Amino acid sequence: MTTGTDVATPDQISADARSRGRHPIAGPVSTLILLFARAVTAVRAIWSPDGPPSRQHVYFANHSSHGDFILIWTVLPPRERRRTRPVAGAEYWLKSRLTRFVGRDVFNAVLIERQPETRSDDPVARMAGTLDEGASLILFPEGTRNQTDDPLLPFKSGLYHLAKLRPDVELVPVWISNLNRVMPKGEFVPIPLICTVTFGQPLRVCADEPKQDFLDRARAALLSLSPHTDTAA
Template sequence: MIERLIARGCSAAIRILTGARAFWRGCIPSSERRVYYGNHASHGDFVLIWSSLPAALRREVRPVAAAEYWQRDALRRYLIHAVFNGVLIEREAAQRSRDPIECLCEAVDGGGSLILFPEGTRNTEEGVLPFKSGIYHLARNRPELEFVPVWIDNLKRVMPKGKWLPLPLLCTTTFGEPLRLGAGEDKQAFLERTRAALLALSPEQMEAAR
């Protein structure tokens, strides 16, 4: 019960701090199993996407996060496990005790949706880094999954890398059209298509498309 109250408090706090607004451009909220994937610039990214979802869906949506960061101290471990029910991935292959894709498949097989960031690391520059292959391997193992691009705008200015005090700026999350792995679609084609779908939601590309 206390964890649910903390989760609600975190959601309310980030909406207040960022003035977050969610725009559902290509789909509507759904209880279908989905993978929400976004651009990555801050440790607050998954909380913003999670907070942008209707309250009824949040309990079933699990963030995928770096074990190295979230296992550093007791508070982070408590938040990621007890409050957000995260799926922790060890980024260094030599340190892995389990296959990351196996962990993700287990999470969705349990009925949950995921939030992940295919760039694999926080990007301090403009644009989107090339996607890592994990999103493709998840799609290949679970081809029925919907992959929903989510563009996060302004959060890296609100919570710059290495800073803990947020700046008062407005943020938006824009949810695009769900994608699935196509029949016979190879890794490179899927990575390019999912990345292009995410970039298409950026304010610059949406303005150019008008």
């Protein structure tokens, strides 16, 4: 792992990526990761009554493991998967050559700087720009991996600002179940367990909805998909 001078800014990265294109083995590596995710978790999607997504969306999900967006990615229909990009912390994914290859080339992540003091550009503007290019986004509004016994941490405000900036793009809550047991933080051997990914009804921000009201509503929509609140499960 390298630090300090070796860390590039997201702008340099995206310019770099544009100029040289995707790494030639990124495609096969992503296929291998998808097969591995299926072998370990036998992951199953539970769609909302509208069926699998076909339009551009912002997916927002609970976050407890590095594998979270891989599972969402795995269950999405291939065409939707190709344009879906996870939003992830630059300081983590640019740490070493390996994480940079995986984050940038394999997952095509939108890397944002999470520390407001040190960042050079606005993460919400970057996300909106990515939406303008036609991509779907996967967002973890808790901001970090949830290590507590609470099912869901309070949301950061990025989701609200993005929804205000691009009100036409629908926000889809996605609950990932069991993956925190497959690979808890700090463990490196995954335990094979069956995971489900539950997609909820899309929502949008209302014209004059206050920030906290919207965040509470979005959080409740996500939480309602969790099996702990569902008596049928």
